[in-house]
Amino acid sequence: MTFTQVYNKLLKHYGHQDWWPAKTSFEVMVGAILTQNTAWTNVERAIARLESRACLTPQAILDAPLSELTECLKPSGYFNLKAQRLRNYCQWYINAGELPCLSCIDTDALRKQLLMVNGIGPETADAILLYAFERPVFVIDAYTRRIFSRLKLLAGDAPYEVLQDQFETGLQTDVAVFNEYHALIVCHAKDACKKCPGCIDCCLSYICPSCKR
Ligand code: SF4
Numbered sequence: 001m002t003f004t005q006v007y008n009k010l011l012k013h014y015g016h017q018d019w020w021p022a023k024t025s026f027e028v029m030v031g032a033i034l035t036q037n038t039a040w041t042n043v044e045r046a047i048a049r050l051e052s053r054a055c056l057t058p059q060a061i062l063d064a065p066l067s068e069l070t071e072c073l074k075p076s077g078y079f080n081l082k083a084q085r086l087r088n089y090c091q092w093y094i095n096a097g098e099l100p101c102l103s104c105i106d107t108d109a110l111r112k113q114l115l116m117v118n119g120i121g122p123e124t125a126d127a128i129l130l131y132a133f134e135r136p137v138f139v140i141d142a143y144t145r146r147i148f149s150r151l152k153l154l155a156g157d158a159p160y161e162v163l164q165d166q167f168e169t170g171l172q173t174d175v176a177v178f179n180e181y182h183a184l185i186v187c188h189a190k191d192a193c194k195k196c197p198g199c200i201d202c203c204l205s206y207i208c209p210s211c212k213r
Pocket of ligand 1: 202
């Protein structure tokens with residue numbers, strides 16, 4: 001079994017996911033920061049609040065009183081922490097020249113810069129790189145670890161960059177595939193390969209060594 005075979009099966013079963021659900025690149029960035037430790041529906045509510053108060057630009061987020069910003073972010077949880085992280089990110093983003101300047105930086109250098117922003121870890125940085133900057137980096141999250149360790153394609157407790165390297169060398173470098181694959185992983189983790197796996201209805205059951213059918 002290969003990463004490509006799993007991808008093909010997931011795509012056939014679930015279809016295209018059309019990620020990232022956002023209107024602009026900056027909204028992708030905001031969503032990637034707010035989605036830490038919360039469900040996407042909560043992020044959507046927080047983004048809608050930011051938008052309704054004309055706060056969905058980097059400068060508006062920096063200019064907004066902290067109380068107003070935290071009020072907008074409440075639905076996403078950890079709102080004080082996320083307000084600070086969002087401000088850190090916006091300050092960096094503006095100082096770095098926003099999308100036109102950052103788009104000219106090569107992927108490794110841009111990733112290093114993102115990781116230097118307080119509150120931005122590898123998963124968030126890679127989600128921003130892939131979905132906002134359209135760079136070919138594979139996003140590793142808890143769902144990826146869970147599914148692919150059950151498929152015995154990787155060790156779920158291996159360091160982030162080791163797992164990322166396994167995906168990136170096991171697949172053809174293709175932004176569209178990386179985009180779709182991560183979205184399909186999230187979909188599969190919610191639909192079948194949950195904490196308590198639903199193997200009976202799983203589209204991977206015939207190739208999964210951990211299947212409990
Ligand atoms: S067969 Fe079960 S353990 Fe394997 S991927 Fe499907 S749900 Fe997960």
